[in-house]
Amino acid sequence: MPVLSQIYIYPVKSLAGIQVDQWLVDSKGLLYDRKWMLVDADRQFLSQRRLPKMALIKTRIAGEQLILSAPNQTDLALPLQSHDGDDIEVVVWHDRCIAKTCGVAADAWLSDFLQIDCRLVYQTDQDIRKVDPKYALDSDQTSFSDGFPFLIVSENSLNALNQAMQSEIDMIRFRPNLVVADCDSYAEDAWRRITINDIGFRLPKPCSRCSVPIIDPLTAETGKEPLITLNRLRKWQNKVYFGQNALHDKPGSLSVGQAVIIEKIGESQPPLSSKPV
Template identity: 70%
Template sequence: MPILSQIYVYPVKSLAGIAVTEWPVNNNGLRFDRKWMLVDAQQQFLSQRSLPKMALIKTRIEADELILSAPGQPPLVLPLHPSGGDGVEVGIWHDRCQAKTVSSAADEWLGRFLQTDCRLVYHPDDQIRQVDQRYAQALDQTAFSDGFPFLVVSENSLNALNRLLETPVSMQRFRPNLVVADCESYAEDRWRRIKINQIDFRLPKPCSRCAVPGIDPETAVRNKEPLAALNRARRWDGKVYFGQNALHDRAGKLAVGDRVDILEAGDKQPPLS
């Protein structure tokens, strides 16, 4: 029987995530997941794709504080429940959504480490960002994720990929939210609906991968792997795929060790042998 073996929350889009043993789920996904984001002067989101050093900024949550830490800098302490700030319209790929600024002190701290002008914004609780209606239902929403509130990957999918590599890579390269153990490699390619602790999930499409898995999360150095191996083994229709995007049908709580029930399966997506 598959089980939920790892849970990751990424409070700030494209910064380091947090491994947790249990975590609440709200309308946007895992609580506080991608609630904050960095934007440039044009209000477009920033990520490791253009700023690999973002990987070196660690995040942690303590009591009512979000704490960022980076080499050579004092910690940046932010309120976990922000309020106020200036309203700003921000861009995430082709989406435009409303956000609010955090503080000039946060902008200066991040800009100094990343050596670029940027602003930290947060997703207000009263704003709804709808998920792409080609794959979602009208009530599905997310905060500042690329497009879906969850990414699901199985442990054995990573094991299968690592067998193609001279130097194995960690799951952190792929920034999943939910990792599943005790199933075959790439079993998630067939899953359409699953249930974990009374929360139903729909898996409408596979996750196409950009350059981020090629960035070492511990050093921020770009490598040709694992993208070269993915290009050989997991390429379809001009893109490479690893993991499945997922949507949830209700709020609740998830914990490591929860049973993963496969409610519906189908043909592989993408259709790889």
């Protein structure tokens, strides 16, 4: 039976994530996942697509604080819960959202390291960002993710990709939230509904991949893989796919080792063969 083998949260969109063994799930996804985000002078979100150096900023949660650390920088501590800051409108892809500023000290710390004028903002519990209604229920929410609260990938999908590349990259390149073991490679392509610890997940759409997986998270240097191999094996309608976006039905908690129950399967999305070419 498939099992949940890894859990990752990314408190600040596009900064380094945190691997955890167990974590709470709230109405927007994993607790604190992409609750914070960097925006530029035009209040547009920033990501590793534009600034690969963002990968070098590490995050950790200690007590009631989010700690950011980066090479040659003193750690920056931020409160996990705060009602200070000004309300501003920010843009995530096609969504305009209300966020709160985190203060000039945080802005200066990040601007200095990234060498760009930027601001750190966060989403309060009261601010609602709905998921695209084409794929979601009216009640579905997310924080500052690209569009969905969860990304699910199986271990054997990465194993198959690494075998096809004849090299090895780590799962963190793909920035999943939930990693599943003990299933066939790309089995998740056909999953439509799964349950983990009594939380139901709907998988309405495969994840199209951008340039982020070519960035080495340890050095921020860019290469050509895995996009070359994904273009060969996982291309459909001019996009390449790896992993499945997911929505959850209710809050709860998740722990590594819990069974992943496959409730409903369908046609593979994207409609690609899982066999190596």
